[in-house]
Amino acid sequence: MTFVQLIDCRTSRFGEMDRLMDRWVEQTKGKRTATHDMIGKDRSDGSHFVEIVEFPSYEEAMENSRLPETDRIFQEMVALCDEPPTFTDLDVVRDEQLYKATARRFYDLLAADTAELPPMDEVLAENYHDHDPANVEDNIGMDHIRREMQMWRDAFDFTFELHDQIADGDRVCNRFTWRGTHKGDFMGIAPTGKQAAMTGTTIFRFGEHGKIVEGWWQYDRLGLMDQLGALEGLEQ
Numbered sequence: 001m002t003f004v005q006l007i008d009c010r011t012s013r014f015g016e017m018d019r020l021m022d023r024w025v026e027q028t029k030g031k032r033t034a035t036h037d038m039i040g041k042d043r044s045d046g047s048h049f050v051e052i053v054e055f056p057s058y059e060e061a062m063e064n065s066r067l068p069e070t071d072r073i074f075q076e077m078v079a080l081c082d083e084p085p086t087f088t089d090l091d092v093v094r095d096e097q098l099y100k101a102t103a104r105r106f107y108d109l110l111a112a113d114t115a116e117l118p119p120m121d122e123v124l125a126e127n128y129h130d131h132d133p134a135n136v137e138d139n140i141g142m143d144h145i146r147r148e149m150q151m152w153r154d155a156f157d158f159t160f161e162l163h164d165q166i167a168d169g170d171r172v173c174n175r176f177t178w179r180g181t182h183k184g185d186f187m188g189i190a191p192t193g194k195q196a197a198m199t200g201t202t203i204f205r206f207g208e209h210g211k212i213v214e215g216w217w218q219y220d221r222l223g224l225m226d227q228l229g230a231l232e233g234l235e236q
Helices: 014-027 058-065 068-080 096-110 142-155 221-227
Strands: 003-010 036-041 048-055 086-091 124-131 156-168 171-182 195-206 212-219
Touching (some): 003 058, 014 036, 014 068, 048 058, 096 156, 096 171, 096 212, 124 142, 142 156
Antiparallel strands (some): 003 048, 036 048, 156 171, 171 195, 195 212
């Protein structure tokens, strides 16, 4: 379960504290378990700051706290505060709605009516891992999955209709209908101009910064090939 810690403090020496945070980031490179860190300033009180630190779990947050660099920087941070900081520990119990919205955005971007495939980095992690039973090997990494997506876009003008989304923890299951017009070469099949449709599901796993890090696809590719006429003459 994602864990968030809020650190509430008052200081008239924020410039020094900001440099202190930069030093902590540098000293803990490759060791810290925090996935996201941000500091907000109170608009009505310029000396009031809240730091929000996100971790994959409470256990990993405790691992981060045990780093000697963290303890040393924390002592220096307390010395810069006008009064002792307060801490609020939070288990994240609801972020599924944001995950579902990101999943919907993924399908919108993939099917966007644009000459070029839109940037996908707002929804996909750079190391995204794609599981598609139609492919001999998984696609891993942004460059590989973009080539796969472009192959589909070059072959079809298509849309997705989402029927159901079910969120559970860091995963969202999506049930969809895909509809496309065959306009370019697809798996060696010359453009037919035919309209085709197929149903399918995708399970997305979300990770750092709320982006999709892994996907599992199931869809009626055999039915699609039949609609394109690729199976004619194969029936007994």
